[in-house]
Amino acid sequence: MLNVHQREYKKVKEKESAKPGKRPDWLKVKLPSGDNYRDVLSLMRTEHLHTVCEEARCPNLAECWNARTATFMILGDTCTRTCGFCNIKTGTPNHVDSDEPRRVAESVAELELRHAVITSVDRDDLDDGGAFIFAETVRLIRETSPKCTIEILTPDFKGDEKAFEIIMKNPPDILNHNLETVERLYHAVRPQARYERSLELIRWFKEKGLKTKSGIMVGVGESKEEVFGIMDDLRAHGCNIMTIGQYLQPTKEHLPVDRFVTPEEFDEYGVYGKKIGFLAVESAPLVRSSYHADKHADL
Numbered sequence: 001m002l003n004v005h006q007r008e009y010k011k012v013k014e015k016e017s018a019k020p021g022k023r024p025d026w027l028k029v030k031l032p033s034g035d036n037y038r039d040v041l042s043l044m045r046t047e048h049l050h051t052v053c054e055e056a057r058c059p060n061l062a063e064c065w066n067a068r069t070a071t072f073m074i075l076g077d078t079c080t081r082t083c084g085f086c087n088i089k090t091g092t093p094n095h096v097d098s099d100e101p102r103r104v105a106e107s108v109a110e111l112e113l114r115h116a117v118i119t120s121v122d123r124d125d126l127d128d129g130g131a132f133i134f135a136e137t138v139r140l141i142r143e144t145s146p147k148c149t150i151e152i153l154t155p156d157f158k159g160d161e162k163a164f165e166i167i168m169k170n171p172p173d174i175l176n177h178n179l180e181t182v183e184r185l186y187h188a189v190r191p192q193a194r195y196e197r198s199l200e201l202i203r204w205f206k207e208k209g210l211k212t213k214s215g216i217m218v219g220v221g222e223s224k225e226e227v228f229g230i231m232d233d234l235r236a237h238g239c240n241i242m243t244i245g246q247y248l249q250p251t252k253e254h255l256p257v258d259r260f261v262t263p264e265e266f267d268e269y270g271v272y273g274k275k276i277g278f279l280a281v282e283s284a285p286l287v288r289s290s291y292h293a294d295k296h297a298d299l
Helices: 004-017 035-046 061-066 100-111 131-144 161-169 183-189 195-207 224-236 263-275
Strands: 071-074 115-120 149-153 174-176 211-218 241-246 280-283
Touching (some): 071 100, 100 131, 115 131, 131 149, 131 161, 161 195, 195 211, 211 224, 241 263, 263 280
Parallel strands (some): 115 149, 174 211, 241 280
């Protein structure tokens, strides 16, 4: 007999034949171009760095890079997890590059960033999940760019508080960890993750005094009521800032789009989030985790 998560996964996969229709105009973006875009691209290649902007095919890449901002992705480009929505490749990662924090810090300084966002692939193969490299990257950015605020978008570290404590040795200004979707859909969307474990991570860092942030995708199969519910759960666990954006299927091998959520519904989520006490809710079709992240550092 199938358990509840297996049944939900089966339902999601069965929807692959049901197309949500043509992509609406509000989801169309311009192709990347411009001098700043080329400068950032050149720097990433020269320093042998990865960005989640490219790896996850972010629709805001052109806007952000032309504003000379980027979300650095550390710990390689290969993830140990198999999330149903993500375009980052999975498999056995390469060895940890101990020089990567230095190159990221130097790139942040060269770009003269006011706010830097650091994320990573999941590294379940490492005892600390990569927490030391996060902490070292933050430390070096503080040294080379003392006026730059720092946000880290972390994996769940399998709920290991020893990894959390490593992060707190060089804490960021904002701790971001995405729940991605509602609990009912976790088996299909985040099969190696746990909903409560992610909520407890948010609570842990909030209790240490950090500003906390999380994000979800909509259009995967959730209901509006479930979105309001996950917003309630995040606030109950101390989350300060939330991002909500439309899921877009990166390839045919990934989970299908259930529906294209209207801008009006996104507005509803934004209004509700402010009502229940979030400092900020970025809610719109093209919003992603680090979209307008520099604004959140000043809240």
